[in-house]
Amino acid sequence: MSLDKLNQAINEKIKSFAKVQTVWAEAKEVNWEEKTMAAIGVSDELPYYDVLLGLENIQIKPKQGTICLIGLIENDETKPFLIWADEVESYELKVGETEFKMQDGFLLKKQNETLYKLMEDLLQAIQNMNFTHPQGPTTGLVNLAEFTAIAQRFQTFLKDD
Structure with a gap:
């Protein structure tokens, strides 16, 4: 076995032990008041509950039924958060006392x-x-x-x- 093939085999084995850090999912239910959603994994149909729609000062409201990219905090499937959504209804950004919201127009406050x-x-x-x-x-x-x-x-x- 050549050294390149050995390195490739070792790298593939190492990758097989790594947990999934991101998941493609479909937004099933969005709770904008709580800033969470429920989603279903696209490839494995696993449910994800209480997916955070943002972390601290950035919030994203995906359209129900859209495809989303979900990250897992500390690779923990019970701590999912939204990274990106294909279709979005609203974005909210807050820096200090300044707010920027986009939803059918925009608010700068x-x-x-x-x-x-x-x-x-x-x-x-x-x-x-x-x-x-x-x-x-x-x-x-x-x-x-x-x-x-x-x-x-x-x-x-x-x-x-």
């Missing part, structure tokens, strides 16, 4: 302030502007309709909660 509210206030202040010139104050913006249309676009793009 720091403490009690949101990007949506800042843009809404800015556009409203612009729409309320009056200018004084030699003939007297203006009665309103000439392009008020444009600002109103922009405000409506922000309403569909940004979220406030």
Whole structure:
């Protein structure tokens, strides 16, 4: 037996003793309030319960029925967590006091302030502007309709909660 074949045989034997660290599974039931899901292994149909939908500051809400990659904390099948999902309904990220959520639009929030509210206030202040010139104050913006249309676009793009 050559040295290469011996090394290959030894490596394969060593790998056979290693526990599985990741599993492909199908999301069967998602509990977004508890940030957990139940899943079934794709290749072995083993059930996985209380799969964490994130660790600490990143949460992923997979669509029910989608294929997911699940990791096992310390290779323990009773401590599964979601790594990736093929189809996602929501992402949440929190760093310190800043939150970023994507779900049919997005929310960017720091403490009690949101990007949506800042843009809404800015556009409203612009729409309320009056200018004084030699003939007297203006009665309103000439392009008020444009600002109103922009405000409506922000309403569909940004979220406030």
